[in-house]
Amino acid sequence: MLKAGIVGASGYTGVELTRLICRHPGLELTVATSRQYAGQKLAAVFPNLRGLTDIICENISGRELAGRADVFFTAVPHQTAMAIVPELLTAGRKVVDLSADFRIHDPAVYEQWYQAHSARELLSEAVYGLPELYRESIRGARLVANPGCYPTSIILGLAPLLKDGLVRSDNLIIDSKSGATGAGRGAQVGTLYCEVADGFRAYKVAEHRHTPEIEQELSLLTGEDITVSFTPHLLPISRGILSTIYADLKTDVTDDDLFARYEEFYKDEYFVRLCPPGQLPATQYVRGSNFCDIGLKVDPRTKRVIIVSAIDNLVKGAAGQAIQNMNLICGFKENDGLLNIPIFP
Amino acid sequence: MLKAGIVGASGYTGVELTRLICRHPGLELTVATSRQYAGQKLAAVFPNLRGLTDIICENISGRELAGRADVFFTAVPHQTAMAIVPELLTAGRKVVDLSADFRIHDPAVYEQWYQAHSARELLSEAVYGLPELYRESIRGARLVANPGCYPTSIILGLAPLLKDGLVRSDNLIIDSKSGATGAGRGAQVGTLYCEVADGFRAYKVAEHRHTPEIEQELSLLTGEDITVSFTPHLLPISRGILSTIYADLKTDVTDDDLFARYEEFYKDEYFVRLCPPGQLPATQYVRGSNFCDIGLKVDPRTKRVIIVSAIDNLVKGAAGQAIQNMNLICGFKENDGLLNIPIFP
């Protein structure tokens, strides 16, 4: 068993990583850090873990931390990650970083949307951890930048169309909706039950920090410099992202044509499930799983295609994809520990 | 007191009409029809009405029905409405029809999206019941076609921009999300609690029947023939529609510029509330009220404006707007019976 550590175990991504690691055939959770809950059992913080792990939250870092596991998942906020990751790498550890700190290749872009970067030298080394696009690079990496939740749903939804040049790249509109786990576990009025339940809103319109990440990856798919409209919304659900994507078709195609292209593009991908023409994804059908479901519909009236993709933001959008990346780095089967079937209802 | 009748009282629009009529200073509910619940107290079907009305559901029609009230709200499915409305008009009654049957001016368009129309002669007479645009025509009407829920949120959101020619009319993308009351009260597996809760999906992508209604009204605003992309989604909430609308700006403008235009356009409108720059609407802030909240955000990166509008689909999107129309027809104050403040949380 490979020893795995979670840095930042007391957030929603932390508990989900723990859930997955506890049932992974080749990983053993040996260290979990949390400043806030140091000294407490993780299963007391998250009683769903009761009886399943004895791990105790610790407030350690640096060498002490690095010595406690072979591989690390860093599930801390951006800016915090860039301080921790270099130490772990220096100590010879492999890291899947779930923050935004190593996703943007261009430090200038990163600094424009976030803040100054203190580990710029790692940006060129870090591999963007979307296995469906970068599997081989990930295998050899020591630092994987786990993609953002929104970008995962969007890039997987658009990749076949952009790669094949089927749609215009200058008029992409992306309307995404996320469950409330995406807002984290911090104590804030805005994410109280009574503020979110039975309601719906857009937020950070035209200024969400996932925008440059989406644009970087879409641009790499086409070789063009792509700018998108991206609007996130907050859904009154805990888990799930659904992205509705509008693209202008360059030629006349049918649903069947496009479905065939997607089938070809994703034919070897276990975690991408395509909805046959006439069917569309829904967040409740991927809940708790690492699947990304994709459906599409050609609108001949407007010569557009509407792509709809759905993921569980905590799994394929965070912890599950991190495990998938770690599986690749460590030589496990890619879906080890990720065979959970979506829970419905 | 004017005597008011509800045709189709046992749906969600019916109970909402009843709630509003019971507190209207000038209306008295004298007849409520329902085939399914004929003979039962409406307050037994909807216990929220317990103690507030003694009205009993009846299965009557034609002359008998017409004789029971001065004004009628027809809250029945399309195709059913076109059979009932002419009889009521012939008997000299005024009607606000909440179905789709009299919203589309061009019978060919209606028949393309719905089915054959048996009362075509009324299409030119019926007034589209969006008071913010057609107040004067409504005042003199005997038949008002109450707008669809989605179209209400969309047309109000776009009207100032299109009227002033500030955005391109050939690239409008409308991503709307509705609560489950929009699907009605029929017993169907698809709208069971466990199918809708904790989930989210798109439906009828590029083929929803509100599309021609939206296009008719946007075209009338500009004089151009407008085609839009319209995607409805099902939210796990009971009430509320939020529409996110993407439009290409023709010129450089700021949020403040556009806000000023909207303020001017809606300066006399009680039921339209504008969100100052930096703020955006949410469905929970209009719940139970007849308000339409509108906010917007200019994205200089893409030269687009994103408009977000929110209504309670059962109020401004159905029963409340119907009362507003009836107020105009009958000479009441436009907001009589519609002063409910949104309930939050």
Add this chain to the structure above:
Amino acid sequence: MLKAGIVGASGYTGVELTRLICRHPGLELTVATSRQYAGQKLAAVFPNLRGLTDIICENISGRELAGRADVFFTAVPHQTAMAIVPELLTAGRKVVDLSADFRIHDPAVYEQWYQAHSARELLSEAVYGLPELYRESIRGARLVANPGCYPTSIILGLAPLLKDGLVRSDNLIIDSKSGATGAGRGAQVGTLYCEVADGFRAYKVAEHRHTPEIEQELSLLTGEDITVSFTPHLLPISRGILSTIYADLKTDVTDDDLFARYEEFYKDEYFVRLCPPGQLPATQYVRGSNFCDIGLKVDPRTKRVIIVSAIDNLVKGAAGQAIQNMNLICGFKENDGLLNIPIFP
């Protein structure tokens, strides 16, 4: 118009008081205090109030506060209230206090369940503000202690049975369930959307602070010293309390017998709605209203009666009942400003 002030306007009770006062025929909101949001418009804190009030939150107290209104609603935590209320009374104002500070007549009992009391001298003067039991005393009061949300639902549910001596008083079991607004608007992990949604739990079992309040009032109804089992639970809804109450019948009675007793007991009460035998209340049928719905069922197998009562905890359980009390104090009609029909769905 009488000038009304809200002390503690930025909690959920505060916004609900504001909603009700804004539509009250005889009250005008002239001052609203909030430390946290001082200087901000209340309608910016709670956008459902957008356009409906221009009131600005202020951080004032003492004489300055007292000078700004004729009557006050104090919606602050216990212990804070006991510092504010005496000053307002001294200045000649009338007060409905929504905290627990003046509900318990016996200071020793109060101090056992809460903490030391700094205004003990007011305990004997304060009137327990349940109009259905204490209407006449309330009319003459200058300080009304607005009942707790749980106690309101429970006392109204049990009063007819206990008053008539129909059930044993030594074996009362009360199982209550409340929506999340009951936990307030403080930023806490425990009431985040993702902690509450799609879940259910008991809390403070056998130690909730509403217990002595319930016992005081039930004891006063019977003249006996009553001890109850009271278990609160947290529902994944925003508004609503449903209490299920188990009582041992002293004699053989039927549902019809008991229903008749309740009808007699509550025959003049506008805000108590009784469910006929065979029907039971539900929180969604009182949402947004000041009604308390009560139903019951005799179980001949166990010789028990099960009473079920439902209220909206923010209305009849807090702000609405406070308005009802103020109406009595100030000589308004008891249901002025409280005619809202429950919103369903």
Add this chain to the structure above:
Amino acid sequence: MLKAGIVGASGYTGVELTRLICRHPGLELTVATSRQYAGQKLAAVFPNLRGLTDIICENISGRELAGRADVFFTAVPHQTAMAIVPELLTAGRKVVDLSADFRIHDPAVYEQWYQAHSARELLSEAVYGLPELYRESIRGARLVANPGCYPTSIILGLAPLLKDGLVRSDNLIIDSKSGATGAGRGAQVGTLYCEVADGFRAYKVAEHRHTPEIEQELSLLTGEDITVSFTPHLLPISRGILSTIYADLKTDVTDDDLFARYEEFYKDEYFVRLCPPGQLPATQYVRGSNFCDIGLKVDPRTKRVIIVSAIDNLVKGAAGQAIQNMNLICGFKENDGLLNIPIFP
């Protein structure tokens, strides 16, 4: 691999059985029946299963059905089950029946609460499938009556207390709350999203059919003839049952004392998790898992103990417990296929 069949695969229990069987190390799903969806892929009915099973719903019965698998899960309504099960047994198959038809040992009691029984001869043979109490009998059974969801949560919660005679058996009060999957997948107005969401109600008070099942098992634990008060409620969640149980203590005990008894009683039970004194269960901490979480609290004021137990009604309350029973019958490890960790949030 043992061949497994599901009779009645298109209900919520059916999809959950499928989810579990698909990941069971020793079972292979070879037949799934559904009248309504005959000829359709089960994964089209339940898109969460997309890509995970190719099984097609069939409308077969009798010998044809029996020939298609080694072991059967019958997930059909009561009365339907009693017609199907004998045929399967006659054909030499093993059956876990998830209906109520074989849970009640006394046919007179069954017929009093349900209807006439056409397979009375099997009542004495059928083993009540609560492994924590009847493990050895289950191992040798060919027909296991899988317990009801409410009874599972209640019997496990009370067993240690009753077995040890620590509480009075004549004053048990059980207040249970269930998610909406318990109401099944039939198209009914009462379980529509808008009827259940944001609401809460009691139903079938003092007359729910699980009552005789609960009383049978509690009576068997004590040797006394026990009658209980049992009140079910409908929660606005999909999965989960929480039962709050009130029992009168015979002697002075502490939380620690009782916790120790429970620990001893359940010391070898993988699926029972005890909450240490001061902690209580919640439905969200068992979601998707086969665990039953139990906590308790002694109330010295009333000399009662309040026990709180939580299960996922579709897993430990239905499909999961059925797998657990099948594991025992077929010689698998008892937790094979049941290692899912609860999903939170």
